[in-house]
Amino acid sequence: MRIDVLTVLPGLFDCFLKEGVIGKAISSGKVEVKVHNIRDFTTDKHRVVDDVPYGGGPGMVLKPEPIFRAYDELTKEGEKPYVLLTEPWGEKFNQEMAVELSKKPRLMIICGRYEGVDERVKSLVDREVSIGDYVLTGGELPAMVIMDAVLRLIPGVLGNLESLRADSFSDRGLLGYPNYTRPAEFRGMKVPEVLLSGHHKKIESWRKEQSLRKTLERRPEIIENLKRKGLLTKEELE
Numbered sequence: 001m002r003i004d005v006l007t008v009l010p011g012l013f014d015c016f017l018k019e020g021v022i023g024k025a026i027s028s029g030k031v032e033v034k035v036h037n038i039r040d041f042t043t044d045k046h047r048v049v050d051d052v053p054y055g056g057g058p059g060m061v062l063k064p065e066p067i068f069r070a071y072d073e074l075t076k077e078g079e080k081p082y083v084l085l086t087e088p089w090g091e092k093f094n095q096e097m098a099v100e101l102s103k104k105p106r107l108m109i110i111c112g113r114y115e116g117v118d119e120r121v122k123s124l125v126d127r128e129v130s131i132g133d134y135v136l137t138g139g140e141l142p143a144m145v146i147m148d149a150v151l152r153l154i155p156g157v158l159g160n161l162e163s164l165r166a167d168s169f170s171d172r173g174l175l176g177y178p179n180y181t182r183p184a185e186f187r188g189m190k191v192p193e194v195l196l197s198g199h200h201k202k203i204e205s206w207r208k209e210q211s212l213r214k215t216l217e218r219r220p221e222i223i224e225n226l227k228r229k230g231l232l233t234k235e236e237l238e
């Protein structure tokens with residue numbers, strides 16, 4: 001997969017693209033991520049990327065020309081990207097969307113700003129996406145959240161060990177089961193006996209039950225959504 005990111009703050013992505021699972025996936029060539037400074041696609045000497053909104057009002061709006069120039073330049077060759085715009089008012093991002101996006105060969109993420117982008121930019125956009133109902137200073141952090149959730153799903157990115165753990169449970173958006181490690185007792189708090197039993201079938205069944213129980217308690221809408229889509233097995237529904 002290739003991802004092109006358009007942003008006025010490219011420096012925010014430096015650590016994200018160098019460290020951890022995502023950093024390894026990029027350095028190994030499993031995925032390609034290019035971050036582009038929208039300012040590099042301006043033509044005036046002051047490299048202006050935003051302007052005051054027509055009709056008045058607070059803040060500044062990202063101008064359409066530099067973004068269109070970037071899009072035209074970056075799509076001259078190769079497959080056309082599926083274009084996302086990070087916006088506070090976008091469609092709520094979730095695991096289902098992450099799975100869908102992970103199947104696209106190429107993405108472009110235009111990072112919105114709180115004051116917004118010129119409406120005409122949306123003629124380039126396939127999906128306006130929000131990571132939640134809260135005010136941020138820009139769409140760069142949402143872009144990193146989206147990339148992290150999507151890129152970890154690319155075959156080979158998580159590596160062998162981790163991919164064994166990435167079962168259909170987490171990828172259906174169900175909450176995880178409780179995790180423990182040594183010591184078996186700490187300040188009077190004991191690890192559940194089943195996890196010490198070495199009985200893999202019982203452990204797997206306990207973990208599934210814990211995950212379903214936690215999801216039902218904290219995010220019942222996820223269970224309802226999976227039920228509606230027939231994505232819960234008969235055993236899981238019991």
Ligand SMILES: OB(O)c1ccc2cc[nH]c2c1
Pocket residue numbers: 086087088089112113114115129130131132133134135136137138139140142
């Ligand atoms: O919730 B979000 O995903 C989101 C996206 C972009 C911006 C820009 C300013 N606040 C934002 C919030």
